[in-house]
Amino acid sequence: MIIITIIEAMKKWVSGFPLLDELLGVEIHIDLTEENDGSYGLELASDSCVTEFVDGSQLRSAQFFLYFRDATDFDVQRLENCQFCQNLIFWVRDKNRAEELPELEGDGEHTLSADSVSAQNGRLLYYDDSCVSGVYQIAIELTYFLQ
Secondary structure: OOOHHHHHHHHHOOOOHHHHHHOOOEEEEOOOOOOOOEEEEEEEEEEEEEEEEOOEEEEEEEEEEEEEEOOOOHHHHHHHHHHHHHHHHHHHHHHOOOOOOOOOOOOOOOEEEEEEEEEEEEEEEEEOOOOOOOEEEEEEEEEEOOO
């Protein structure tokens, strides 16, 4: 199924972010983060057709959210988390400019190819009840062709 291959490709691509790569053993989960700090999750929020061409091929937009849970009880920790968000956004921008995009696979019937990737809106989404830990969210958009 095509959606699964897109999620897998994005998970693999985001895992190449150097600050994640430095955290040995970090796994990006699908649709959730664990309750402990240092947990990451990737969610496909939407996938829609932007333009359909005469030949039936489409330019599509897939919206993802990368979530991560980390300590939030001190200003310095929240600042570091915000810097992580900003660094990821800039990394995505640089990868897009260099055309180092996710490698998408088709399903035998369809061909997929990445057109562009962008990231924005890194922010604290919510705190846990004790305000010691929080979940941050970064929006990532993949534009791709489906043929």
